[in-house]
Amino acid sequence: MAEDRARFEYLLRLGDNSLVLGQRLCETLGNAPALEEEMALVNIALDLIGQARLFLSYAGEIEGEGRDEDTLAYRRDVPDFRCALIVELPNGDFAHTIGRLFLVAAFNHELYGALQHAADPRIAAIAEKSLKEVTYHLRHAGEWVIRLGDGTEESHRRMQQALEDLWMYTGELFAPDAVDLAMRTAGVAPDLDLLRDGWNRRIDRVLAEATLRRPADGWMQSGGKDGRMHTEHLGYILAEMQFLPRAYPDARAW
Amino acid sequence: MTAAAGRNTVDPRHRRIWRALAEVEDPEIPYVTIVDLGIVRSVADDEAGDPVVCITPTYTGCPATRLIELQVRAALDRAGFPHARVETRLSPPWTTDWITEEGRRKLREAGIAPPVPGAGRGTLFGADPEIPCPRCGATDTERISEFGSTACKALYRCRTCREPFEYFKCL
Numbered sequence: 001m002a003e004d005r006a007r008f009e010y011l012l013r014l015g016d017n018s019l020v021l022g023q024r025l026c027e028t029l030g031n032a033p034a035l036e037e038e039m040a041l042v043n044i045a046l047d048l049i050g051q052a053r054l055f056l057s058y059a060g061e062i063e064g065e066g067r068d069e070d071t072l073a074y075r076r077d078v079p080d081f082r083c084a085l086i087v088e089l090p091n092g093d094f095a096h097t098i099g100r101l102f103l104v105a106a107f108n109h110e111l112y113g114a115l116q117h118a119a120d121p122r123i124a125a126i127a128e129k130s131l132k133e134v135t136y137h138l139r140h141a142g143e144w145v146i147r148l149g150d151g152t153e154e155s156h157r158r159m160q161q162a163l164e165d166l167w168m169y170t171g172e173l174f175a176p177d178a179v180d181l182a183m184r185t186a187g188v189a190p191d192l193d194l195l196r197d198g199w200n201r202r203i204d205r206v207l208a209e210a211t212l213r214r215p216a217d218g219w220m221q222s223g224g225k226d227g228r229m230h231t232e233h234l235g236y237i238l239a240e241m242q243f244l245p246r247a248y249p250d251a252r253a254w
Numbered sequence: 255m256t257a258a259a260g261r262n263t264v265d266p267r268h269r270r271i272w273r274a275l276a277e278v279e280d281p282e283i284p285y286v287t288i289v290d291l292g293i294v295r296s297v298a299d300d301e302a303g304d305p306v307v308c309i310t311p312t313y314t315g316c317p318a319t320r321l322i323e324l325q326v327r328a329a330l331d332r333a334g335f336p337h338a339r340v341e342t343r344l345s346p347p348w349t350t351d352w353i354t355e356e357g358r359r360k361l362r363e364a365g366i367a368p369p370v371p372g373a374g375r376g377t378l379f380g381a382d383p384e385i386p387c388p389r390c391g392a393t394d395t396e397r398i399s400e401f402g403s404t405a406c407k408a409l410y411r412c413r414t415c416r417e418p419f420e421y422f423k424c425l
Contacts, residue, residue, distance in 0.1 A: 054344070
């Protein structure tokens with residue numbers, strides 16, 4: 001794969017993961033179990049969308065066809081998105097919302113920790129900046145996983161169920177394909193096996209404290225990050241997210 | 255050159271620019287200026303001799319970033335530097351350790367506890383630093399929420415004077 005094409009695809013993955021998860025978390029606005037939690041989730045969404053902007057702007061520059069962050073966010077349809085399936089899933093109950101955030105934040109924490117040393121200085125700078133933010137995300141979600149897991153019988157049951165439901169979507173994050181390999185050869189992307197080791201250690205530590213069982217690795221879903229087959233949920237997310245710029249193409253921020 | 259060293263520059267033009275920038279309030283925390291917060295990283299000249307002001311975002315998604323850039327341009331215009339450029343730099347990433355002593359004092363006066371220097375970086379599940387209450391100074395405080403009214407603040411409560419307060423969290 002041509003290196004520029006791989007870099008563009010890789011940046012779309014980074015940007016789309018953050019963008020779509022950020023959009024999902026925005027759905028909790030006015031809808032979270034407590035006011036403090038609402039502020040937390042939408043503050044995290046704000047960080048994620050900020051990170052997405054930086055990655056997508058750079059993606060547009062690499063592609064060199066005049067698409068900026070807004071064009072990439074608002075004018076692509078489902079098959080052109082490159083987010084992992086796990087960020088597309090509906091929020092579900094609070095255990096699912098937090099469980100997904102925890103699994104993805106732990107992944108982002110490992111990923112940005114590695115990418116801050118990437119041979120691409122622009123990616124390294126974004127990762128170095130973002131790492132500080134996702135550390136807070138991971139801490140917040142991790143504390144909730146522990147509280148719910150080691151809480152009441154009902155909260156434990158729901159948190160365990162959320163992990164069981166989400167687990168088959170974690171494999172995709174660590175399954176390397178041609179884009180990952182090309183970026184690894186270019187000194188940008190990390191070794192996903194090593195990344196998974198760090199992720200496993202983090203997950204296991206939190207789950208042990210939360211008295212939760214680590215789900216067994218079984219069949220893993222894939223098809224999001226390579227755009228082969230997204231979930232049926234992504235179209236609805238985009239319909240809501242892209243409505244305004246599509247209905248009012250001349251609308252401009254101040 | 256550090257921002258602190260930059261502010262003490264002997265170049266009279268750059269001194270004028272630093273003074274103009276020191277008038278720009280943070281849009282979300284107007285008690286402090288962008289120089290107090292360490293958002294202005296440097297003032298230099300480009301090859302054509304026009305000044306270049308380098309600023310850095312506090313949080314990637316901070317909605318004030320764009321407004322700050324516009325305010326910096328306006329301040330440079332007013333100070334007589336219409337050709338000055340404003341650049342945004344991500345690396346090294348902004349840290350709350352760059353908030354000046356003056357900035358920390360102003361935050362405290364506004365009822366916002368300034369960040370505990372060097373705390374919280376990279377620690378995930380470690381003990382929280384002790385945050386003194388900005389109103390009564392007591393150290394018996396507790397965190398209500400890690401996230402507050404803006405990306406940079408957390409919510410706390412003082413167990414001694416019973417007042418809630420905001421904490422400018424470490425980054």
